[in-house]
Amino acid sequence: MTVWIETELCNGCMSCVKECPYGAIEIQEGRAKILDRxxxxxxxxxxxxxxxxxxDVVPREIPDFSDRKGIWVVAEQRGGELMRVSLELLGKAAELAEQLEEDVCALVLGWKTSGFAEELMRYGASKVYAADHRLLEHYRSDAYTKVVCELIENYRPNIVLIGATMLGRDLAPRISRRVRAGLTADCTELSIDEKEKILLQTRPAFGGNVMATIANRYSRPQMATVRPGVMKPGAPG
Ligand code: SF4
Ligand code: SF4
Incomplete structure (x- = not known):
């Protein structure tokens, strides 16, 4: 697969340089040049x-995702306490939701979960899905994966955020595989691309020497796990 420039036609306008997500085009002597990267x-x-x-690459068509709405946070609870990372994710979800003009929803799985809804709503969720069953009291990979995937398939969120905790690191890849969506693990920053309105997911790469920003154009939901402690909860309402 090759990309090349027909230099006689190039006027050095820089549009391709600005668009390239990999910094792989330079202007040399007024003409674009494709780099090895x-x-x-x-x-x-x-x-x-x-x-x-x-x-000679056929560009992939971007599917229609207009039925995908909402930013979901999979809230984590342990022993009757919400984990702080869930509130941090709600704070970030509220920022993203404002830019996308979509709602923030929280999911909580467990046993006797009714008390969590109020706290999740105080921290930014406009809707809470609670899966409440004795078998969900403690984390079980298969059961949690099944419940979250069914909710995703029924309610079709645009973005799903999960804490990069022990539980989240086990659960998130299982969900992404099951719903055939991309997943960016261990993000330290999330933002919205102004033009395409897609999630930009930033995480350390190459042993932490560079920060990589990843976007998912071709599948939904856009899924990310986020390290605890790097984002701030919003002010409780
Ligand atoms: S700089 Fe890039 S976008 Fe502009 S004319 Fe040349 S090849 Fe095309
Ligand atoms: S990596 Fe950059 S130079 Fe290569 S095809 Fe993509 S946009 Fe063009």
Whole structure:
């Protein structure tokens, strides 16, 4: 798979340089040049108005996700206490929801969970789904995965956030595999791309030497786990 520039057509407008998520295009002597780090994602082909970028890669069509709405936080409780990371995620979810003009929902699984709804709503959830059963009192991979996946398939959220705790690190990949969605683990920052309205998920990469920002254009929900302690809970309402 190759991407190349037809230099006679290039006017050095920089559109492809700005679009490339991998910093793989430079302007040299007034013309674009593709660097070795190009991943052949094909985005620059789509933005060049001069038709100067060519590729033998067929760009993937982005599916219609207009039925996907809502930012979900899978809240974690232990022994009757909500884990602080759940409140931190609700704080971030509220920021993202404002930009997307979508609702924040919390999911809580356990036994005798009714007391959690009020606290989750005070910290930003506008809706709480509670799966309440004696068999969910303690974390079980299969049971928790089944319940969360069924809720995702029925209510079709746009984004699902889970704490990168012991529980979250076990649960999140199982869910993402089951619902065929991408997952970015151990994020330290989340934001919304202004233009595409998709989730930008930033996490350390290459042993922590660089920060990588990952976006998921082709599947939903957009799923991320977030390290505890890096985000702040919103002020309780
Ligand atoms: S977008 Fe096209 S014309 Fe503009 S710099 Fe890139 S290759 Fe050249
Ligand atoms: S194909 Fe993708 S990675 Fe390669 S130069 Fe174009 S935008 Fe950058």
């Amino acid at each position: 190009c991943t052949s994602c094909g985005l620059c082909v789509l933005v060049c108005k001069q038709g100067a970028v060519h590729s």
